Amino acid sequence: MYKGYAVKNSMKINYIDNQILDSLKTPLIICPGLSEECTDYESIVKTLNDRRCVALSFRGRGNSSNADNGYTLEKHIEDIDLVVNELRLDKFCLMGYSRGVSYALGYVISNLNKIRGLIVGEYPAEHKSMNKGWAKEQMDVYNRHDLSVSITYDVLKSIEIDSKYKDFSTDLNKVKCPTLVLKGEKEDTLLSKSDISKYINNLGSKSIRIEKFSNSGHDIMKSELFQMIISIKNFLNYIDSTIL
Template identity: 35%
Template sequence: MAMNEYYAMNGEVGIHYFDSMAGADEKLAPVVVCPGLSETAEEYVDLLQELAPRRCILLSFRGRGKSDTPKSGYNLAEHVADIEAVIESAGLTDFHLFGFSRGVSYALGFAHKHSTAVRSLIVGDYPPEHRSMPDGWAEDYIHNYLIPFNRTANIRQDAVWGIQRESMFIPLNQTLPMPLFVGRGQLEGSLIDDTHMNLYRQMSTAIQEKQYARSGHALESGDKKAFYRDVNQFIGDQDKFN
């Protein structure tokens, strides 16, 4: 499915995103995708293809991919504002919102603030909270993950240090009015435990849960096809009731 590139301006910060509006089925509500900590819009093109002919918007948060890297502004509010800028630029008023890993906290922050705009929320293996990062995290993340796995182009080191410096713990388990899909891995490394899952169950009366036997945190690895298929089915079901 064809997609075009755009930049939304959040103040002076340019936020890069892909939009598959051209050729999309206008009768289907769009999906906005919030990638994980060091992920970019490019890494979700296969999800866009899975959801076709539904319109998809894939964004790269500040400091990631082709988006700008400001010297400061890396707590929850600034990332929520990145989503807001993309939503305004794309002209969206009613859409499904997808978040994976730390992108879940950004998506939750947006959904709590703009609940009437979000038709449904999809959560990929992350608890309902925005986490602070301890001293030493940034150096470890850069040298033991980004550099060895050739991901320094995905997220700039200035952004990593900014996240460690500015992020604060913020609970995000307030009640949500929209339907909720929660996908969690069953293997070691999953970031959703039973306590987190109970919080999600208390957040929405219309919740669908899926567990993936071949995955820990990285649902997009061993269970990617099943995860994306389930997401597509869930979104389609929500459109039937709206």
């Protein structure tokens, strides 16, 4: 497993890469959630051994640089762009999980010509604004449950300050590539029935798959990782079959 950096000026974005360079199958790029880093997705990157697979750590997470110029939605989209350009990737599937979905959606809508498929996991089609005090509450949750996370309070506070609500619904009609939505069925899911309806009713895609995980809430990777990987594999194989 190769671990590298995409670098621009003082910003270094860490990524992992299975470096399967000789495959003609659609590559996958993974955008982790709020407090995750690229290595949290190492099992998926390794398992998808028939194609290129890359996962990145957004600014302020893991071994990526802290940002002097902010943590806005646009800056997170720049992190994806930096990795894509560093690895010279084109015609790939982009996956976002949890808050990583909003960063992925922002990238896709601005780079439609590069995208063969979209995977959204456990998050609505929006970039949420965080209320004052959210960062402290979030860090308290991590500490209370003794969770090991790759984000500091200072970064959370910067995200809180820079967060600005954006509804992607009006832009989803531009997204015409096949789309897979991953949804936990338990109480702590972050995808409501109305959120699912927004995806179905607004996406421009003619191929929308909704995969439901009955034994999971928000954290499908912890509860049903094997089944999640199967769903991703099947979806990627479907994308490949449409371009042959």
